[in-house]
Amino acid sequence: MNRIVLFILMTATFCFSFQDHRQLQAATPKKPNIVIIYADDLGYGDVSCYNPDRGKISTPHIDQLAAEGMRFTDAHSSSGVCSPSRYTLLTGRYHWRTHLQKGIVGLWGKPLIATDRLTIGSIAKQAGYKTACIGKWHLGWEWPIAKENRPYFGRFKKDAKPTQEHRNAWRETFSQMIAGGPTTRGFDEYFGTDVPNYPPFCFIENNRTVGIPSQFLPQSKLVKNQASLQGPAVKDWALEPILPALGERTAQFIRREAKTPEPFLIYMPLTSPHTPLSVNEEWKGKSNLNLYGDFVMETDAVVGQVLDAIQASGAAENTLVLFTSDNGCAHYIGTKEMEGKGHFASGPLRGYKSDAWEGGHRVPFIVRWPGMVKPGSTNTNLTHQADVTATLAEILGQTLPDDAGEDSFSFLSQLKGANKPVRPHAISCSIRGVPSLRDGDWKYIPATGSGGWTKGGGNFPVQLYNLADDIGETNNLANKHPERVSAMQKLLENLITKGRSTPGKNQENDVEVVRYGKK
Numbered sequence: 304m305n306r307i308v309l310f311i312l313m314t315a316t317f318c319f320s321f322q323d324h325r326q327l328q329a330a331t332p333k334k335p336n337i338v339i340i341y342a343d344d345l346g347y348g349d350v351s352c353y354n355p356d357r358g359k360i361s362t363p364h365i366d367q368l369a370a371e372g373m374r375f376t377d378a379h380s381s382s383g384v385c386s387p388s389r390y391t392l393l394t395g396r397y398h399w400r401t402h403l404q405k406g407i408v409g410l411w412g413k414p415l416i417a418t419d420r421l422t423i424g425s426i427a428k429q430a431g432y433k434t435a436c437i438g439k440w441h442l443g444w445e446w447p448i449a450k451e452n453r454p455y456f457g458r459f460k461k462d463a464k465p466t467q468e469h470r471n472a473w474r475e476t477f478s479q480m481i482a483g484g485p486t487t488r489g490f491d492e493y494f495g496t497d498v499p500n501y502p503p504f505c506f507i508e509n510n511r512t513v514g515i516p517s518q519f520l521p522q523s524k525l526v527k528n529q530a531s532l533q534g535p536a537v538k539d540w541a542l543e544p545i546l547p548a549l550g551e552r553t554a555q556f557i558r559r560e561a562k563t564p565e566p567f568l569i570y571m572p573l574t575s576p577h578t579p580l581s582v583n584e585e586w587k588g589k590s591n592l593n594l595y596g597d598f599v600m601e602t603d604a605v606v607g608q609v610l611d612a613i614q615a616s617g618a619a620e621n622t623l624v625l626f627t628s629d630n631g632c633a634h635y636i637g638t639k640e641m642e643g644k645g646h647f648a649s650g651p652l653r654g655y656k657s658d659a660w661e662g663g664h665r666v667p668f669i670v671r672w673p674g675m676v677k678p679g680s681t682n683t684n685l686t687h688q689a690d691v692t693a694t695l696a697e698i699l700g701q702t703l704p705d706d707a708g709e710d711s712f713s714f715l716s717q718l719k720g721a722n723k724p725v726r727p728h729a730i731s732c733s734i735r736g737v738p739s740l741r742d743g744d745w746k747y748i749p750a751t752g753s754g755g756w757t758k759g760g761g762n763f764p765v766q767l768y769n770l771a772d773d774i775g776e777t778n779n780l781a782n783k784h785p786e787r788v789s790a791m792q793k794l795l796e797n798l799i800t801k802g803r804s805t806p807g808k809n810q811e812n813d814v815e816v817v818r819y820g821k822k
Contacts, residue, residue, distance in 0.1 A: 343577035346632030348650030359646035364607030372671030383663030395692025395711030405736035421707040424489025436485040438572035445483035502534025542581035554612035561616035657755030664731035709803035744771035747791035749820025
């Protein structure tokens, strides 16, 4: 072989190898940054792109996110209230497999997430991500309250006055590190308020309070739809700056981390539009509805602030943004008043926050991922917030062990354009723990009524709806389809006893799960 032929062959081999490498790069994108924005008590019909006919609140930034990504129309939280939904979003496991069979994590409650349980934060850290939680935690802490100090952390009258004994107990407690929070559950950093309407009324950064609470909250902040419980507060604590502070801290994190070579994950559980309806002056009256409508608009603006920060940082093209809500809108914020003005916070759905009916847990769910998710697309498949865990794990190339994400189905294939269902069934519960089971379009509730705060629902002991033609749950078909009721009762029991709803080795529930509808 002469030198000229040898040179040609070597050059061709190099060119083909280089081309193969470039094609491989194109087929294997960089690990994306991930930003999860979790609204609090935002109803399905409160986002205008979800409710064009019966909605009156302007949400341009969330709408733009949907226009640039995929809008899911049949997505659900694990519960009609917050703590259980947060648990499931972070772990990929139904909350009712824990001791939290109903209600929420209470005042000064202990951590709900076990120390050895994988979360989306810890999965991302294993993949080399910098992680942050910025916002409302409400999943419990190991509050360092000494036994002798417990009387100073009880329930107080709204007009309570602190004694020196109160201040001493609070100083002793809040001078210490608070264990069991986000930085022990997969997040490198934390900033937020544990629960904005509960004490302690202060910010928490990582595992310490920002300042030492020394006062009770002024009685003027404990009126309807503001703070709920009296308790220790830092001096001059105000409710209105909370949401803007979360937006600014998130924007700062994005600006800082976008300059580093490592990808980042932000879990941003907003404090809004949940009470306190602490609307800042520039937003008051903007919705022409009530304070809640104004707060939704202010919430949308904070979403816009975060999206602007991503864009300005230069990271937008490699950032996956997921926006959703922990449950439906609360009826007590003035839903009747808003309906009188043409705004229906649950859209076409029945019920509100707390309910097993759709209005309690069917929520907005939007994903934007440039280059992967088709802009302006719609996903009508059954989806659950538990699915975030398996989806992120697949994106990051992480394999979940059998004892993690037991109820999580990856929808990555759908983000890439496939329209094949990945989740055959789903469970979402009411505040009282009443489950609603989906099996395709069929929905089964083993109880009368909403299971929550919404009144009505008849006296038949179980409910069965076909949501394909009755999304408003107006026609109970349980009497007409007893065989379907029986099949769904068996399916529910199977999903409980196996300790998981995904393929894999059976797992143990943390406690004996409360059953409904069993004779």
